[in-house]
Every structure is written in structure tokens, then in C-alpha cells.
Amino acid sequence: MIYLLLSILASTLIFVIFTLFGKYKINTLQAIVINYFTAFITGIVSSTETLSVNEVINKDWFYGALFLGFLFITIFNVMALTAQRNGLSVASVASKMSVVIPILFGLYAYNESLSILKTIGILLALFAVYLTSVKAKTGKVSLKNLWLPILLFFGSGTIDTSIKYIETTYVSENGIPIFSATIFAIAGIIGIVIISAEAIKGKLKLDLRSVFGGIILGIVNYYSIYMLLKALQVDSFESSNIFTINNVAIVMLSTLIGLAFFKEKLSIKNWSGIAIAILSIVLVTLA
Template identity: 75%
Template sequence: MIYLLFSILASTLIFIIFKLLGKYKINTLQAIVANYFTACLTGILMYEETVNVSKIIKEDWFIGAIGLGFLFISIFNVMALTAQRNGLTVTSVASKMSVVIPIIFGLYAYNESLGWQKGLGIILALVAVYLTSVKAKTATFNLKNLWLPIVLFFGSGVIDTSIKYVETSYVSSNGIPIFSATIFCIAGLIGIVLLSIQALKGKFKFDYRSIFGGILLGITNYYSIYMLLKALQFEGFESSTIFTVNNVAIVMLSTLIGLLIFKEKLQNKNWIGIGLAIVSIVLVTLA
């Protein structure tokens, strides 16, 4: 349970860092690329064995790590486009409601239990995520861009599901650091390609502050994934429980921090969502 708690805290800290990047107008893409390489280095330092590239390439999970690396940076860009074209509300709801995908996968692929208590908790969790995420209208919804939130929904769900599947099927307990590092390294390399394209088009301007922001983001990002993987390995809880509590708690805690630190205003529906989130966590955990 302590791993799940740290995963929630680390994921929430990522929210704070992104807020600060935007507040101080630090180049987000450059910070993201620096973040991936920092996370990769953190994973290598955490790895207790000698890093052997040829051995890593031969690991059963290597192909999965490549796919996840592409998904990590691709879905981030989709998230940015969704926020720009459809608004923050659509983005938040699409990404967080995707928790239903790994939950369903866990129920069917691993024969996890679904009693009335857990079922009710999951339903309340989805309602809570929606109510907590909904803010004042920030953009006009355009049907032409409907594909963006759909891709974001499925992409975010596939990432969580893939992490669970690869971790369960191919990654040993002591292999989590190097597995995570490989994912981040691949995402970072893709980011370098994107920055190179910007440079060739004459649109690249180096922001040294992005390095510092990326380092802080990278360390936090690594531990959010590492702690989630460790929580998924714990036999006391099923993955459907882990993903429900993790996502709902992150939304709830991020919303409260937005209220207390960034002075964001909450509507009545947001407070109802927070209340339902607490109830759903209690139901799912006790189930």
C-alpha cells in the first residue's frame, strides 16, 4: 500500500511541475525530452546489476518497452492538442475516464473479482472523476476534433493496460528499474527527433530553464511509474483496485492542490466529485 501512496504523490507532483512550467513559460517540449532522459538515468542508477545493452535488447519485455516509449510521447502530444482544440475539461475527462480500460482488462484477463461492493465503487469512481474534472467551460467543442479525445481515451487506457500486462508477464521484481529506464530512453530519443525537426524548420530556440524543469520532472516521473509497478506486484490487491484508487486519488489530490496552492475555484459539482471519490476509494479498497 505504501508503494501506491508514493505513486499517487509522485503523479500529483507531476501536475504541480507542469503548472509551474506553464506559469513561468518554460518550453514544455524541451522539458519533456530532458525529463525522459533524466528518468532513464534514474532507472539505470536504481538498477542493481551492470547495464548490458545487448542483454536488454534480448529481454522478453524489450518490444513492449519500445511500444510504450512511442505511446508515452505520442499520447502526451495528443493530450496537448486536445487541450488546445477541445478544452481542458474534455482533456481531463478523456484521460482520467480511461481507467475503465485497465479495470476491464484485469477483470477478464486475470479473472479478478467483481463483487457488488467493488462494482459500485468503480462506478462511483468514474462519476467522481467526471465531476471533479469538470471546470468552467474553457473552449468551444468542435465535432471536427472529436477524434482527439477518443484517441486520448484509448491511448491512456492502453498505456496503463500495457504496463500491467508487460510487468506481469515478462518483468522480474528486480528488473523494474531497467524496464522503466528503457521506456523513458526510447521516449526521449523520439523527443530528440521532434526537436531536430523543429531545428530544421528554424523553429528551435533553446530554453536553458527547461533542463532544470526536466530534471525535476524526470525524477518525479520515474518514481511515479516505478511505485505503480511495485504496487501492481503486491499480491494483496488486484490491478482493478490499484488502478481505480490510483487514478481517483490523483484527480482528487490534484484538484485540492489546485484549490489551495494555485487558487483555482471549485464548483459545487467538483466538491460532490471529491466526496464521491473518497467513498469510491473506501469501497474498492475494502472490497
């Protein structure tokens, strides 16, 4: 149970860190790049397997890791912008609702059944993303920022689906730490390319705070995944229960932190969206 609690706290802390980046004007891109190299180093240190660069490149999963590396840095930036512009609750709900995408993929690729509960849960998830995106002051959806939670929703779902497919098809049990570390490294390299382009244009201003923030984010990012995997290894808990508790707790804790520490204001529609989000997660996961 302690692993699940630590996973919930770490995952929620990622949203909090992104919000703090925006509040204190920390360069998010620089911090995210540092984050991935930190997560890469953490993964390598935690791994019992050692491979050369050539061995990694020749792995069957390498091209999948390239694709995921691109998605990781892209969606992490989207997550940061969503938390900063739309709020913690919107970012957490949009990312957690993406669980419906790997479920839909499972229906097609693995011939899984589509029950009434799953169908209702998927539809409720989409509706919840809309409701939580309605601003409290105007009562309307900001079309300018609506693309952020939508992109976060589909991007996070694509990442989860791709990881599940690649790990199931190409990655051995002992190769998971190296596979994960490779994804982090590729995401970091892509970030370096982007930052180098800014430097060439003369737009780069190195922010030492982003280095410190990126190191903290990288450690939290790695252990949010590590602790969840450890929780899933506990035989006394079914994985469906673990995912339900994990996702619902992250949404609720993010919302409470947003209200208590960042003075976020939620309308009745926002609260309704969060409630529907929790219901949809339960229905989809337990269906």
C-alpha cells in the same frame, strides 16, 4: 506508510510541475524529453543489473517497451496540456479514473469476476470525468478541450494495462529497473526525433529553463513510481488499500493545491465529479 506518503506527494507534484510549465511559458515538449532521459539515468543508477544494448534489444519485452515509450511521451504531453487548459483537478481525476481500463482487461484476459460494485464503479468513473470537465464560468463542457481528459483517461489506462501485461508475461523480477529505464530511454529518443524535426524547420528555440524543469520532473517522475512499488512491498498493507489511498489522496491533494495556489474555480458539478471520482475509485478497487 512513509513510502505511500512520498508516492502521493511525488505523483501530485507532477501535475503541479506541468501547471507551472504553462504558467511560466516553459517549453513542455523540451522539458518532457529531458525528463525521460533524467528518469532513464536515475533508473540505470538504481539498477543492480547491467546489460548491453544488444542484450536489451533481444529481450522478449523490447517491442512492448517500444510501444510503451511512444505512449509515455504522448500521454505525458496530453497530461501537461490537460493540467494547463482544464486544471489540476481534471487532469488528476482523468488519469486516476483510468484504473477501470486494466480492470476491464483483467475481466477478459485473466477471467476475473465482474461484480455489481465494479460495474457501478466503472460507470461512475466515466461520469466523473465528464462532470470535472465542466467549466465553472459557463457551466458547459468545452468541446475544444474535452478531448484532452478523454484521451488522458484512455491513454493512462492503456499504459497501466500494457505495463501489467508485459511485466507479468515477459519481465523477470530483477529485470524491472532495466525494463523501466528502457521505456524512459525510448520515450526520450522519440522526443529527440520530434525536436530535431522542429530544428530542421527552423522552429526550435532551446529554452534553458526547460532543461532545469525537465531534470526536476524526471527525478519526481521516477520516484513517484519507485515509492509506490516500495509501498506495495510492505506486508502489513494490502495492495487494494494502497491503491485506494494513493489514488484518492492524489485527486484530493491536486484539487486542494489547485484551489489554494492556482486559484482554480470549481462549480458544484466539478465538486460532484470529484466526489463521484473518489467513490468510484473506492468501489472499483475494493470490489
